[in-house]
Amino acid sequence: MINKALDDYTREDLLSILDETVDAIVLVDSKQNRYRTIARKGIFSTLISDTGVYEDLIQKIWFHLENSNDTINDDYKAFVSYYREFKGKYSRRAKVFVEGDSIPHYIQMNVYPIDGTGQYVFAMDELANEEYVEEYSTNRKVNTIQNTYLFSMYVDLLKDTTSSISVTEISDDTMNATIKYSQWRLMAVNMIWPDDQKQFMSITDPEYLKENLSTGRTTSFDCKMKNLEGVYIWVKLVFIRAETTEEEFRFVFMVQNIDENVKELMSTMKKYESLALRDPLTGLFNRGGIETEINNAIELFKKGGSDVSLMMIDLDYFKNVNDTFGHAAGDEALKHFAEVLRKSAEGKSASVGRWGGEEFVILLRNMSEDKAASFAENLRKNVEDASFGEVGRLTCSIGLSHLKKEDTFDNIFRRIDRAMYASKNAGRNRVTKE
Numbered sequence: 001m002i003n004k005a006l007d008d009y010t011r012e013d014l015l016s017i018l019d020e021t022v023d024a025i026v027l028v029d030s031k032q033n034r035y036r037t038i039a040r041k042g043i044f045s046t047l048i049s050d051t052g053v054y055e056d057l058i059q060k061i062w063f064h065l066e067n068s069n070d071t072i073n074d075d076y077k078a079f080v081s082y083y084r085e086f087k088g089k090y091s092r093r094a095k096v097f098v099e100g101d102s103i104p105h106y107i108q109m110n111v112y113p114i115d116g117t118g119q120y121v122f123a124m125d126e127l128a129n130e131e132y133v134e135e136y137s138t139n140r141k142v143n144t145i146q147n148t149y150l151f152s153m154y155v156d157l158l159k160d161t162t163s164s165i166s167v168t169e170i171s172d173d174t175m176n177a178t179i180k181y182s183q184w185r186l187m188a189v190n191m192i193w194p195d196d197q198k199q200f201m202s203i204t205d206p207e208y209l210k211e212n213l214s215t216g217r218t219t220s221f222d223c224k225m226k227n228l229e230g231v232y233i234w235v236k237l238v239f240i241r242a243e244t245t246e247e248e249f250r251f252v253f254m255v256q257n258i259d260e261n262v263k264e265l266m267s268t269m270k271k272y273e274s275l276a277l278r279d280p281l282t283g284l285f286n287r288g289g290i291e292t293e294i295n296n297a298i299e300l301f302k303k304g305g306s307d308v309s310l311m312m313i314d315l316d317y318f319k320n321v322n323d324t325f326g327h328a329a330g331d332e333a334l335k336h337f338a339e340v341l342r343k344s345a346e347g348k349s350a351s352v353g354r355w356g357g358e359e360f361v362i363l364l365r366n367m368s369e370d371k372a373a374s375f376a377e378n379l380r381k382n383v384e385d386a387s388f389g390e391v392g393r394l395t396c397s398i399g400l401s402h403l404k405k406e407d408t409f410d411n412i413f414r415r416i417d418r419a420m421y422a423s424k425n426a427g428r429n430r431v432t433k434e
Contacts, residue, residue, distance in 0.1 A: 015029075028121075060096065103297070203219065222236050285352065310364070311363075313334075315337060316394065317428075340386050344375075350364050
């Protein structure tokens with residue numbers, strides 16, 4: 001290393017010092033999409049080759065998942081070409097992973113354009129300063145809430161431009177890109193869940209945004225979108241119109257990760273939905289739940305769907321069970337009875353519900369009249385053969401009817417109710433079809 005008084009240094013001395021000091025110098029040609037390495041040492045000896053594809057270099061340096069060297073999903077690689085060109089000098093810090101090394105390396109990258117050529121000089125150095133690493137980790141903690149936003153950018157609709165693009169799964173820093181908003185929109189739709197793509201195109205349409213968002217207002221849309229690893233997650237797309245003049249149409253666009261919140265909400269809703277539709281004692285559909293199942297089956301049948309049969313099942317002499325053994329034993333008998341019904345319906349297109357007390361209903365789909373009658377008879381035998389603990393043996397009476405084209409819910413339900421009482425009046429423990 002040259003060591004002179006300041007006034008004694010020549011231009012050649014400084015170039016020699018830079019040559020010794022800079023870890024990597026790379027010449028890039030964006031038009032030909034290739035690069036050539038002039039000098040490299042340290043981690044850059046492994047990270048970059050003597051020559052190669054420029055877009056591959058971009059992916060290695062900053063277009064990978066931030067906390068590993070895992071490459072992004074192929075759909076997102078379509079955006080890499082828009083990060084090749086620089087309008088002026090550019091500098092940024094990046095975190096890179098050398099193959100085979102699980103510890104990240106922090107680099108400083110400076111880009112110097114060669115005017116009018118589409119060529120650039122990349123000067124890169126590894127930052128070994130532990131203070132920077134500590135600062136980076138601290139910033140990550142501070143930005144935890146902010147980084148629920150996976151993506152953000154600034155949009156000028158009149159100029160059809162984007163700027164200040166930030167992809168937090170790649171880096172906290174904004175990224176250099178020359179992509180137009182119209183281009184971004186047509187490419188981003190491929191990352192949206194197919195069922196949500198139409199609404200995405202509608203809400204991101206420039207004319208829609210101009211007409212529906214006044215200054216300072218926001219609009220948002222929840223949907224499923226691929227993350228950089230190619231996994232669909234729940235996100236909130238947010239457009240905020242910037243505080244500008246009425247003639248200007250500038251927006252901040254953000255993609256917020258709401259996957260965990262939505263899944264937790266859906267789990268809670270499913271739990272309460274189950275509570276609303278299920279009988280708490282037996283776990284079968286309650287009266288409202290089975291009634292909904294029946295109405296849906298009737299509607300489908302009238303649109304050309306397959307056969308539908310309905311059964312009303314009532315435990316015989318159940319009042320004697322409660323009077324003799326008590327209500328606790330009676331509840332256990334009802335739970336056991338419900339399990340017999342559930343197992344009898346397993347593997348069939350059937351819905352089982354508790355209508356009230358000791359009365360239960362089974363809806364059978366895709367089953368002819370004869371097969372439904374056979375099912376009802378087998379069910380009666382299964383109940384007759386079952387043991388109900390301290391209560392002993394029980395039987396049931398069944399009313400069965402097959403859905404007709406002119407039927408309503410009330411029509412068929414009156415028939416199975418009459419048929420069930422006919423079974424009772426005929427001596428119980430039997431099936432009556434009406």
